[in-house]
Amino acid sequence: MTAFARRPAPEARPVSSTGSIQGLRSRAADLWQSVTALGRAMALAALLCALAFVPxxxxxxxxxxxxxxxMLLLGLLMSLxxxxxxxxxxxxxxxLEVGGQAELVLVLTNPGSRSTRRGRIGLxxxxxxxxxxxxxxxxxxxxxxxxxxxxxxxGxxxxxxxxxxxGDPLGLIRRRRILTGARKLYIHPRTVALPPLEAGLERDLEGDPGPGIVDDDLEFHALRPYAPGDDMKRVHWLSTARAGTLMVRQYEPTLRTRTELILDGQAASYRNADEFELAVELFASLGCRCLLDGRRLQALAPEPDDLDAHVTTLPTEDPRSFLDACSAIRPSQDSYDKPDLADAPERTSLTILVTGSLGDRQPSALMGESVQGTPPVMLLAADLDAQPDLQMQPGLVSAVLDSLQDLPPLLENQP
Incomplete structure (x- = not known):
């Protein structure tokens, strides 16, 4: 006969009340948060009346x-x-672009097995x-x-x-539930279609292939039949033997197209906020044109968030990311050292500065005493109270614009 050892019965453990207490605290906190400021004032008034009634x-x-x-109890019942x-x-x-419109569609679905109550949706x-x-x-x-x-x-x-x-109609109780998170909506500055920029295109054997066809360069493009006056050194003899007629080489122009685009972000350079907005629109239009032309672009503007970093380099991977960054540009109330146009980055072919009617537009202050060795400079001043004006000097084009629509004719007549 086999003997089985009898195990002692496990001792009964008291049920822990920690979970229930935490649950009650959580519900009480949610209930207190659903009481509005008006409801809390009502509760305080009722408590004071009760304390005063006793004596x-x-x-x-x-x-x-x-x-x-x-009233508080009724509001609580109505919010359930x-x-x-x-x-x-x-x-x-x-x-969106400033002045544009869009339709927002909000779809609400009840995923549960119980009906939802009537309420209000807040966006x-x-x-x-x-x-x-x-x-x-x-x-x-x-x-x-x-x-x-x-x-x-x-913005x-x-x-x-x-x-x-x-909640209740009096606004004593407001139960609120968050359904979705937040997302960013970019409102781009107005831009205008511009012709291709011709200023600042320099022949450079270490540059990038540019538009058009030339007779002498490094980047081979195609062959064409010989024309009277062509240099015999450009004849491609192997293709000539195959075609039975003289064939000469054509090349793509190799250009230096690095552009530095600067926005004067100092608030003291502008009369008002509308003038600063015009400057941002000019800045954004020129930047988009440079990117569409395939230029290497360095765009400098005031840092919107960091007060210590007055100037930041905007992303220029594509026009969309550039315009997204332009949406957040804000004028700087503090004075700061603006970029020196005479100290442009190496191999810069064109520098464009956009400023306001109160900004410094003296050529000596912008380019130093000599323009030798410095890239061409295009200075655009936004001035809502002035007539459009264009002045050209060696290495410097200065223009005053009172609207965004003045920019395309300026670039069409660029030197």
Whole structure:
């Protein structure tokens, strides 16, 4: 007979109340956060009335206590209900230009097995919030909210988060649930279509292939039939033997196209904010033209966030990233050392400076005493109160513009 050892029964452990206490604290914190400032003032008034009623026995104080407590309880009951909802936002345009419009579509879906209650949808847009009513949704039901957005000023704004809230009509209780996070919306400065930049194109054997065809360079392009006057040194004899007629070489021009584009970001250089916006529009239009032309571009502008770094280099991988950075440009209220045009980076072929009507436009201050060895400089001054003007000196083109539309004719007549 086999004997089995009898194991002692495990001792009964008391149920830990830590989880339940934490749950109660979390619910109490959520409940307190749902009480608005007006509701907290009402609760404080009801508490003071109750404390004053004990020693005085005044019925008016008791009535105030009951009224305050009743209104808070009613608000709490009116805010109860299911607020679980999925939200998706979509823009027909991910980026806007100043003055442009876009349609924002907000799709709300009830993913649960219970119906949601009626409430309000809040969409944070920059510093403000757009509110829209939301009907009760049955399980699986969706609801669309369409909003028209108009870009009135340049900038980078936060679109979202999207919240759903419910409460009483008096605003004592507001339950709020965050449905989505925030995303960035870029409002680009106005730009204008410009002709290709011809200024600052220099023949350089170490440069990059440029547009057009020339008869003598390093970058081979194609062959063409011989024409009277062609240099016999450019005849390609192997192709001539195959074709039975003289064939000469053609080349792509090898050009130095490194451009330095500078925006004067000092607020003291401009009369007002509109003038600074015009300067940013000129700056953005020129930068986009340089990138479309395939130029190597270094764009310098004031740092929008860091107060210590007054000048930053904007991304120039493509026009979109460049315009995104232009959306965040802000004028600097502090004075700082502007880039010296005479100390342009090595192998720079053109320097463009965009400033305001109060900026320094003296050639001696911009280029030093001598222009020898310095790249050509194009100086554009935004001045809303002046007539368009163009002045040309050796190595310096200076222009005053009172609107963005004055820029294309200037570049069409560039030297």
């Amino acid at each position: 005085t026995g005044w019925r008016e104080l008791l009535a105030g206590t009951l009224l305050g407590a009743g 209900g299911n607020l679980s909802c999925n939200a998706e936002t979509s823009l027909d345009q991910g980026r 944070a847009l920059g510093q403000g919030t757009i509110m829209a009513p939301l009907p009760a949704l049955t399980p699986g039901q969706s609801h669309q909210i369409r909003l028209k957005l108009e870009a009135r000023s340049r 980078v704004i936060d679109l979202g988060p999207v919240t759903m809230e419910a």
